[in-house]
Amino acid sequence: xxxxxxxxxxxxxxxxxGDTLQSIARLLQKRxxxxxxxxxxxxxxxxxxxxxxxxxxxxxxxxxxxxxILPPGIRDAALGNxxxxxxxxxAAATHGIGAIVFLSxxxxxxxxxxxxxxxxxxxxxxxxxxxxxxxxxxTHFDDLLGSLARRRT
Amino acid sequence: xxxxSLVICxxxxxxxxxxxxxxxxxxxxxxxxxxxxxxKATLDYEAGRRVxxxxxxxALMRGSRPETEEATASAARRRAxxxxxxxxxLESAEPASGWDREATGCERMRRRVSRPSTQPRxxxxxxxxASG
Numbered sequence: 001x002x003x004x005x006x007x008x009x010x011x012x013x014x015x016x017x018g019d020t021l022q023s024i025a026r027l028l029q030k031r032x033x034x035x036x037x038x039x040x041x042x043x044x045x046x047x048x049x050x051x052x053x054x055x056x057x058x059x060x061x062x063x064x065x066x067x068x069i070l071p072p073g074i075r076d077a078a079l080g081n082x083x084x085x086x087x088x089x090x091a092a093a094t095h096g097i098g099a100i101v102f103l104s105x106x107x108x109x110x111x112x113x114x115x116x117x118x119x120x121x122x123x124x125x126x127x128x129x130x131x132x133x134x135x136x137x138x139t140h141f142d143d144l145l146g147s148l149a150r151r152r153t
Numbered sequence: 154x155x156x157x158s159l160v161i162c163x164x165x166x167x168x169x170x171x172x173x174x175x176x177x178x179x180x181x182x183x184x185x186x187x188x189x190x191x192x193k194a195t196l197d198y199e200a201g202r203r204v205x206x207x208x209x210x211x212a213l214m215r216g217s218r219p220e221t222e223e224a225t226a227s228a229a230r231r232r233a234x235x236x237x238x239x240x241x242x243l244e245s246a247e248p249a250s251g252w253d254r255e256a257t258g259c260e261r262m263r264r265r266v267s268r269p270s271t272q273p274r275x276x277x278x279x280x281x282x283a284s285g
Contacts, residue, residue: 015234020187020212023195069234071227105213105241132213133245136198136206 008034009052009059010148013045013087014067014103024135028065032145037061041073042083049095063148064091068104068111082106085114092122099126099150105133126150187215214242 010028017025017038029036037052039045045066052060070083084102091097100118108115108129119127128147134140171178190212198205219235221228 015231019184020191022188023192027195027199069237071231071234105238105245107241107245110241131245133210133242134206136194136209141198 008032008063008148009037009061010034010063010065011037011039011045011048011052011061011091012065013039013042013070013084014065015040015071016067027141028145031141032148034063034148041071042087043073045070045087046090049091061091061095061097063099063101064088064097065101065103065144065148066091068102068106082111082114085111085118088118088127089121092118092125097125099128099148101144101147102127102129103132103135103144104129105131107131183215187212190215210242210246214239 010032012025012028014021018040025036025038028034037048039048049061064087066084066087068082068084070087072083084104088100088102092100102111102115108131111129115127115129118125126147128144128150130140130144130147135144168179191209194205194209194212197208218239219232221232
């Protein structure tokens with residue numbers, strides 16, 4: 001009855017998601033049973049978000065996985081150093097995404113104040129921060145999958 | 154022995170010529186090897202082998218050393234981003250202590266920024282915040 005809960009469309013914005021991290025994408029799809037759409041830069045991610053915004057409720061993205069350092073994808077663009085943060089801000093503010101998960105090599109301490117601001121500005125969105133360097137250590141990968149399904153109330 | 158040496162010299166010579174005449178062939182090979190590295194790490198993780206994370210980090214490091222394929226602003230920006238990532242991977246590999254180290258490995262869901270404001274920032278953190 002509630003298809004929204006069973007169909008999880010996830011956008012993954014990472015410049016490596018299409019090649020170096022392809023096997024991670026496959027593992028996410030297999031273990032998380034989710035439909036993954038990949039964007040390799042900021043511009044592409046915004047286009048994917050805008051494109052899906054006009055689709056039906058079951059096609060909309062329920063979660064976003066985002067790299068903190070994201071290429072702009074626009075010629076001669078100077079959009080800032082942490083485009084992943086900017087994308088998360090946009091997705092949370094205008095696209096109703098329930099869970100936003102950062103997956104990056106950037107240490108949490110470096111962006112902690114940005115992260116705190118996101119949490120304050122968007123209290124209904126669930127945010128999580130994962131470091132790629134320990135992704136296959138312990139239960140981090142499963143934790144990441146769990147946080148994709150989470151939504152704050 | 155002589156034949157083997159000649160063959161090795163020939164292969165090296167061809168690789169060197171290719172490096173300058175058709176570098177994209179070698180770049181493609183490197184890209185392929187990177188993908189093989191992450192594939193292997195993923196398979197090891199699925200098989201429950203403890204080496205998976207180490208292999209994955211090694212593959213990430215190889216992926217963060219891109220070649221200068223073209224001389225354009227976007228290619229330079231892409232390369233700069235990769236170097237930024239490599240810098241952070243290498244920095245994380247170095248021994249650190251205290252809050253910074255904890256934050257590097259931090260994978261806490263919905264982690265709140267709860268550090269007391271009286272606790273001073275480390276020099277590295279202050280630097281990266283200023284540059285960000």
